[in-house]
Amino acid sequence: MAKELKLMKGNQAIAEAAIRMGCDGYFGYPITPQSEVLEHLMAERPYLTTGMVVLQAESELASINMVYAGASTGKRVMTSSSSPGFSLMQEGLSYIAGAELPALCVNVVRGGPGLGTIQPSQSDYFQTTKGGGHGDYRLITLAPASVQEMYDFVELGFDLAFKYRNPAAILSDGVIGQVMEKVMVDDYKPRWTNEYIEEHCPWAATGHRAGGKSTIVTSLELEALKQEAINERIQAKYRKCEEEDARHEAIQCDDAEYLFVAYGSAARICMKAMELARAEGIKVGLVRPITLWPFPTKAVAEIGGRMKKILSVEMNAGQMIEDVKLAVNCNVPVEHYGRYGGVIPTPVEIFEALKKMVK
Amino acid sequence: MTREDIIKPENLVYKRTSVLKDATMHYCPGCGHGTVHRIIAEVIEEMGIQDNVVGISPVGCSVLAYNYFDVDFVEAAHGRAPACASAIKRLRPETFVFSYQGDGDLASIGCAEVMHACNRGENITMIFINNGIYGMTGGQMAPTTLEGMETVTCPYGRDPEIMGHTMRLTEALAQLPGTYYVTRQAVYTPALARKCKKAIRQAFENQKLNKGVSFVEVTSNCNSGWKMTAVQANKWMEENTLKYFPLGDMKVNGKFDPKFIERIATFDQPNETLYSLRKK
Numbered sequence: 001m002a003k004e005l006k007l008m009k010g011n012q013a014i015a016e017a018a019i020r021m022g023c024d025g026y027f028g029y030p031i032t033p034q035s036e037v038l039e040h041l042m043a044e045r046p047y048l049t050t051g052m053v054v055l056q057a058e059s060e061l062a063s064i065n066m067v068y069a070g071a072s073t074g075k076r077v078m079t080s081s082s083s084p085g086f087s088l089m090q091e092g093l094s095y096i097a098g099a100e101l102p103a104l105c106v107n108v109v110r111g112g113p114g115l116g117t118i119q120p121s122q123s124d125y126f127q128t129t130k131g132g133g134h135g136d137y138r139l140i141t142l143a144p145a146s147v148q149e150m151y152d153f154v155e156l157g158f159d160l161a162f163k164y165r166n167p168a169a170i171l172s173d174g175v176i177g178q179v180m181e182k183v184m185v186d187d188y189k190p191r192w193t194n195e196y197i198e199e200h201c202p203w204a205a206t207g208h209r210a211g212g213k214s215t216i217v218t219s220l221e222l223e224a225l226k227q228e229a230i231n232e233r234i235q236a237k238y239r240k241c242e243e244e245d246a247r248h249e250a251i252q253c254d255d256a257e258y259l260f261v262a263y264g265s266a267a268r269i270c271m272k273a274m275e276l277a278r279a280e281g282i283k284v285g286l287v288r289p290i291t292l293w294p295f296p297t298k299a300v301a302e303i304g305g306r307m308k309k310i311l312s313v314e315m316n317a318g319q320m321i322e323d324v325k326l327a328v329n330c331n332v333p334v335e336h337y338g339r340y341g342g343v344i345p346t347p348v349e350i351f352e353a354l355k356k357m358v359k
Numbered sequence: 360m361t362r363e364d365i366i367k368p369e370n371l372v373y374k375r376t377s378v379l380k381d382a383t384m385h386y387c388p389g390c391g392h393g394t395v396h397r398i399i400a401e402v403i404e405e406m407g408i409q410d411n412v413v414g415i416s417p418v419g420c421s422v423l424a425y426n427y428f429d430v431d432f433v434e435a436a437h438g439r440a441p442a443c444a445s446a447i448k449r450l451r452p453e454t455f456v457f458s459y460q461g462d463g464d465l466a467s468i469g470c471a472e473v474m475h476a477c478n479r480g481e482n483i484t485m486i487f488i489n490n491g492i493y494g495m496t497g498g499q500m501a502p503t504t505l506e507g508m509e510t511v512t513c514p515y516g517r518d519p520e521i522m523g524h525t526m527r528l529t530e531a532l533a534q535l536p537g538t539y540y541v542t543r544q545a546v547y548t549p550a551l552a553r554k555c556k557k558a559i560r561q562a563f564e565n566q567k568l569n570k571g572v573s574f575v576e577v578t579s580n581c582n583s584g585w586k587m588t589a590v591q592a593n594k595w596m597e598e599n600t601l602k603y604f605p606l607g608d609m610k611v612n613g614k615f616d617p618k619f620i621e622r623i624a625t626f627d628q629p630n631e632t633l634y635s636l637r638k639k
Contacts, residue, residue, distance in 0.1 A: 058475035069443030205431035218434035
């Protein structure tokens, strides 16, 4: 069986991708608007086919610590949640980063703060891209703008997580999680064997004292100088990641005089706003960051540097705009347009905001 | 006689198990942790599973347990060892998995994780060291602190009306269908340590049966936190702690011990030990 075309929700695509790419375990807890991830996995029962473990944990605290422990043994494990639940996972993510473990977590963002709303939002940008938990660390953050990307970014997320031995996040939102689109799915790939893990993950606590020496997975180092050395090693990985793995998509930027910078569902809405603007002769392009951390600073600097003005369009009160301003070093005026608290901006609203900025 | 004359295999009456590293432990003299570490290490050696076991250490005095055991170890966040152990056992069912926690870690911050791991009937071994206090952070009140007992966060004695009651969590876990073996042991005399070793061996052997959680509570002193000498602390433990937390099996092979059934029938009545401590 080769590739197949399916119609599915973004949340289901996450689950389907996990099964098909050979993920070893998923640990999750229900929360709207991402519960279909766990529901789809429980309906598919991959533990009977690929051997993937699926467990509904007692809380997000338990889920992220199950992911921490699973990752400690070299297995490819993941979790998903939505904003309030993702907040509960921050301590665990900090431990995963501190112990230098690869893992994948998905945040299907809803509006906050607090219990907020179950409607879509991008208000967790700061939390996800700047660390979120305690200590100096980053999450490698992927921002899907379609159901296809929800599918594709599961394997990509694991690849990046293992490349850097650092947690990776898929920062989605309630639109991409709930909308149904067609998805090209891959054939089933086998899970890694224990032998493969022993060979490729010498840091993993497999229980087998690989090389005759016991393996310890911990984020604890009480001596300040040693802890500083660990931090330096982690920061060196981050510099490498910024250099090698910042991703973006540039659309109609070549002749543009103005620029939208937007990610995820906001980028999709900007595509329609671009059509409206270009029909009226406003030459506007779009840079869509695919990785939010590392932020595509070079691309935004290079493309944005040529523009008269930049509009950062976000479903929040203005978070990514800070990274856009840093990228162009404030040499180009950058403005923000956003709706928040679960409200989705319309293409016409964004077009009006652009016209106001152009005047 | 020279040193060489003495060091001969036929003269050997005791040696450190190879499952313990040649490292000096940081535990206070008289504390139960060192003894329990040795017992677990001996059981791992005797069962021949040193190359097929993962231990989970907690946050608390035994946070550095991984520096002493020569087996693969994962250091958990505070209270989350049962969640960690659950995941590892499910992902690697062929591996022996044990968690090791103190009473602040297990009964306070980790109460949900231990309850649910026991309720799911995870096929793991849990070791619970109960000394009625937070040792590492400097002797604060734990859920297991006896009523009337003084700690730095209840310097006038634990008053249950404002600080809650002394928690018998192990008794609660025994009542969950997911637990297969639940027992309370101690290690402050050689006889008790030998008995405890039998219990821990059983708790590891049970993983071969895939019948659920095997849970061993070891009641210990915390002589530093209790501000006593080790000898005084053991005597105090015998006279007070063990009256409220009596030693013995609660559940064996998935069945309640008859004495445990008798004992839980008295849980709605005032406990003499607590009453006398509170009167002080």
